[in-house]
Amino acid sequence: MHTTIPRQLQSILGDEGMIADKNRRIPYECDGLAFEREIPDLVLLPASTEELQACLRILHAAGIPVVARGAGTGLTGGATPVKGGVVIGLARMRKILEIDPTNQFARVEAGLVNVDITHACDDHGLFYAPDPSSQTACTIGGNVANNAGGPHCFKYGNTSRHILGLKIVLSDGEILELSEPELDPSGYDLLGLFIGSEGMFGIATEVTLRLTPRAEVTETLLAVFPDLDQACDTVTDIIAEHWEPSALEIMDQLTIQAVEASVFSAGYPPDAKAVLLIEVEGSRPECEANVAGIEAIAKRHGIMEWRRAANDKERKKLWAGRKGAYGAMGRIAPDLYVSDVVVPRTKLRQLVRQTTDICERYDLKITNVFHAGDGNLHPNISYDRRDADQMRRVLAAADEIMRVCIDAGGTLSGEHGIGLEKRDQMHMYFEPEDMEAMLGVRDAWDPSGIMNPGKMIPVRACNEHRPLRFKR
C-alpha cells in the first residue's frame, strides 16, 4: 500500500476511526471461523456513510481490496481479511434512526446489534423476527449480507423477508439509496439481489426493516427424549401433520451437558439423549390446539418428559440455553467448526445419523444443535486448530457431510453463507455456468472486484473462464 493512503484515510477518519499498528489489527484476522486467518493492513472504523464513502473512493482508486465486517460472528470466513487489504468495520455505526410503530418499520445503521432493535420496539408490542442464536452480538449489516436465519425463522422466514430498504455504498463510493420502505419495488428487486451477497456487492450502511407484532400468546415447551432418532422423527411428523409451531430446535446429549455446565444452564436433563425445544404462538385457542397436537406426537415417540414454561422467566431460560449452545462448546475444545447444511425434513433421522457416523469415522467429537423445523442441520465439530492432523480430519469430514446432504436432496448452506469455508464445495451444487453467471452479477455491482474478493466463488472453477482479479 502506498504510504500516502493511510495518511489520507486518517485525515477522513481521525484517530478513533483507524487502526494502523499491528497488535490492534490482530483481533480482526478472523471471524468465528478461526482457522482462516489474515491480518489486515489497516482497519477502518467509519462513523458515517459519508466517511465510508470517502474512504472507498480512495481505496477504489488504489485498487485495494476491502472486507466489510459487522461483529465478526460469521462462521464461514466471510469477514476474514484478504491479503493486502483493509477491513472496514461498522461497529461505530449503530444508531437507531427511526422507529415507526404505526407502519411497523424501523430504520437503523448497519452496525446496530440485532437484539437492540427488539429492545427498542418492545414497548410498542413489536419485535424484529429474525433471531440468529448470535443475536446478542451480530449486526444487522452482517445479517443482511448472510441472509441470516434463526429459530423463529421457521415461522417468520429468514432476513430477506424482513428487509424493506437499504442504503448501500458501492465499491467506487457511489451511494445507492434504496432506503425508502417499499413492499413491492418497481423495476428489478435490487434489495433481493443484495441480501445474501456476503459483502461482495457493496457495503450496507442503513437498513430499513420490518417490525412484527408480538403474538397474543407464546408457549415454550420442552420435550425430553431418551433417543436422538425419536426427536428427529417427532419433528418430521409435526411437519407432515401440518402443525404450525414457530420454532423447533433439537439439541443432543453432549450439547445439553455443555450448556448445563455454562452460565446459561437451562435445566435440560443431562441424562437425556436429546431435547426438542418448541415454541407455538397465536391466539389462546390456536396455541392450545398446537400444543395438544404436538404433545400427542411427542408422546407417541416415547418422550421421558414434557415441560411447559410457566412464565416469561422460564421461557427466557429455556431459550438462553439454546442461544448459548455454540459458545458452550468451548468447554469441549478450543475451537468449534459449525457446519451448516439443509436436508429434506423427511430424512432428518437418517442424515443426523450419517453426519454423526462420518465424524466418528474421522475420530472427531461432534455435537448436534439445529433448527430442526427448517431441516437446517448444524453438525458441530469441536477441535484444536493447533493440531494439524486433526485440522485435516475436520475439513475432510466437513466435506463429506456436505456431500451426503446434497446427495440426499439438500443444499450447501442454510443460513451462514458460503464465505471461504464452503467456497470450494460450490461445485458440488452448481455447474461452472451457474457460477459464471453469479460472477456476472457480481461484476455488475462491483466491476473493480475489490469487494471481498476470493469469497464464495471457487477460484479454480472460474479461472477456467476468466481470472479473478484478486486471488487468496
Next chain:
Amino acid sequence: MNAQDIVDYTKSLDCVHCGLCLRTCPTYRDTGRESASPRGRIHMMRSVAEGAAEVDQHLIEELDGCLVCRNCESVCPSGVEYNELIAHTRSALADSPHRSLLSRESMRFGLRSVLTSRSMIDLFALMLRLGQRFGMLSLAGTLGKGAENLPDVPPAAERQRLAPVHPAQGKLEGEVAILEGCVMPVFFSHVNRATVEVLQAAGRQVHVPKGATCCGALQAHNGELETARQLAKQMIVSMEGPRDQTGDLLPVVVNSAGCAAQMKEYGSLLAEDPEFAERAEQFAARVKDFSEYLADEAGTRVAEALATDPPQIQSPLTFDDPCHLCHGQGVRSQPRELLDSVHVQRVEIDESESCCGSAGLFATLRPADSQRILDPRLGALRASGARTLVTANPGCQLQWQAGVKRDGLDVEVLHIAEVLQRSLKS
C-alpha cells in the same frame, strides 16, 4: 520475560471466539474497536503467548483500558475466566519498559506503600484534604494530576474509625465480622456506620477486626499480584481473630462489592501457597456481601425493623448493580429483595448490570474515558425516572454522585446500607 509467562495460555484457550461477549463490553461499545473488547483482548493475549504478537504500548494501552467489570464473564457460555487472565497479564506487564517510568513508579508507590498501611492512608488523606482545600494539587506533578480526580476528603470529624465491637439490638441472633476497608473510613465512614447500625438492628453483634487494611483488589487488578497475596494473608489472619460464643469463626460481611468479590477469590489467589491455600478456601466461603448476608440470613428480621411510614428517601428508587456484585459474585436478587421491604416504590434502570465507569482506579487514572462510560448510564437513569439511585459499592457511589452533580439531576445516590439505616424504626 518469556511469552508464556506473560499470558495464562491455558485459560486463553477457553475462548472459542464466538463473539457473544462483544455487545456487553462497555469499552467495545464506547470505541467500536475489537482490540478493546473481551474477545479481542483475549485474542491479543493468546497471540503473545503463541509468539504471533509482541508486547508494545498499543497492546498495553488496550489491556489497561479494560474496566475489569467482568460483564464479559456473565455472558460467556464457554466459561472463560477473564478476570484471572487479565490480572495475570497486567501483573506480568506492570514493569514493562513500554510504560513510562513515572507512571510505573507512582502506581507502584500507591499500590504497594500507601494503600497497604493504615497510617499511610491517613497521612495521604490529610495531605489530599489540604491539597484540595488550598488548590495545590495542580502544582504536584503527575501524582497530583491523578489526585485531582479524587473526590473531596471529608473533615477529620467525619473520618472517624469504628469501635471494635458493637452489641446487637434486641434479641441476639448471631455475630459477624465486618471489613472496615482501606479508603472506606476516609471517604465513607458514614456508610460504615450505617452498615453497623443495620446489622445491629438485625440482631447481630458486630466485630471490626483491626489487623487488616486492604483486601488487595486494586493491587490484583493493576498488576501487583504479589502485594495482593500479602494483603490477602493479612486479611485472613486478622479475620480469624474474632469468634462467636461457641468458638466458631464469624461470617465476614463486606459492604463494598469490589472487596467482597476479591475476598471470595482468595482461594485461587493463594492456591499455590502451602501455608495458606486451605485457610484461604475456608475464609472465602465465609465472605458475604452485605445484602447477600442480610437477605439470606436475616430477611424477616430486617423487614420487622423497618418503619412502615415512608422514610426520608425520594421515590422512586432504583438499584444499579455494581459489576463486582452481579458479575463478580452473582448476587442479583438479594439487594432487590431488601429494597422491596423498604416502603418506597422501586423501578428498574436499563442495563443495570453495565459498568458506571468507576472501576477501581479507572475513574481516577482515566477520567475522560470513565466519563464516556458513565454518559449512557446517566441517560438510562434519567429515562428511569428514579430519584434515588442505590448502589452497593463505594467507587460506584462516588462515580454516580459526581455524574448526577455534573448533569444537575435531582437524584440522591445512596449505599444500600444507608437506605436501610434511614428506614429503620426510630
